[in-house]
Amino acid sequence: MDLSDLPQHIGFVGAGNMASAIIGGLLDAGVSADRLCAADPSAAAREKLESQGIALVTAQPAKQFARADLIILAVKPQFMADATASLAPNLGPDCVVMSVAAGISTPSLKTLLSRPSLPVVRCMPNTPALVRAGASGLFASDEVSDEQRRGVEAVMRVVGTARWLTSESHIDIVTAVSGSGPAYFFAFMEAMIAAGERLGLDHETAHQLTLQTALGAATLAEQGGEPIDELRRNVTSPGGTTERALASFEDGNLSALVDGAMQACLDRAREMAEEFG
Ligand SMILES: NC(=O)c1ccc[n+]([C@@H]2O[C@H](COP(=O)([O-])OP(=O)(O)OC[C@H]3O[C@@H](n4cnc5c(N)ncnc54)[C@H](OP(=O)(O)O)[C@@H]3O)[C@@H](O)[C@H]2O)c1
The missing domain is CATH 1.10.3730.10 (ProC C-terminal domain-like)
Known part of the structure; x- marks a missing residue:
């Protein structure tokens, strides 16, 4: 894995199990906590992030999130509308957004974030990511650049293996294979x-x-x-x-x-x- 491919600044919206696994993997790989920011309404989740030295920890995405090159949406599907509503005004112009939520399509994510041409990646990870032995399927919308693809892949490789999919419908098949x-x-x-x-x-x-x-x-x-x-x-x-x-x-x-x-x-x-x- 080439850590030089990692995006310079990475933001997390939702910092539960899956985001914690990725944040832990990044920190273990030697990524400086200064490069990370995270928003989560849970005080317990924020306390953990602060103890890890994460540069910016908030209850909701703040204007500083605009400097993130990659934002990872790691909330349950039923909270995605709220999470994207608070993220939308704080999204940088060149940001790629990756969602790990099941069931929410790339067109829906673009609509929720009010950006029809937003580069969006869907990721289906699995729980062994918690011990850096995860398996993820990734699908990128057409707007995602090669550099952004490499960045997203490098992030998911810190917690295991990652495979690109050629069709968004394959995300559901990955759920049946490695997600579940x-x-x-x-x-x-x-x-x-x-x-x-x-x-x-x-x-x-x-x-x-x-x-x-x-x-x-x-x-x-x-x-x-x-x-x-x-x-x-x-x-x-x-x-x-x-x-x-x-x-x-x-x-x-x-x-x-x-x-x-x-x-x-x-x-x-x-x-x-x-x-x-
Ligand atoms: N865990 C897995 O194996 C796995 C595998 C594949 C995909 N996924 C997907 O990954 C996503 C996250 O799963 P998880 O297991 O990490 O869930 P989780 O532990 O419940 O973490 C989600 C976090 O997001 C927070 N949150 C809720 N609303 C928010 C908002 N508006 N803005 C910011 N943060 C918000 C929650 O806070 P509260 O606790 O206060 O609500 C919680 O801390 C889900 O969509 C899930 O389907 C998980």
């Missing part, structure tokens, strides 16, 4: 821990072995250089124990179950997009 994805793996791990206990292990042993197996499998898939299906075959000896377990998954039609769950997630993301415009 951590919960799928958590649910699978919970089921494995419960089964390990039912079979006779104590909770702590089942918990630790399950977590390390998930981490080890993901690390091997990332670093092993072999395709995932090959890695699966490598641990599946003919007539052996793993083969019996995988056959049981097949009997339960695991692939169809996953496919149905992700379709349900996508459908809900589209419904929410209609609700929030």
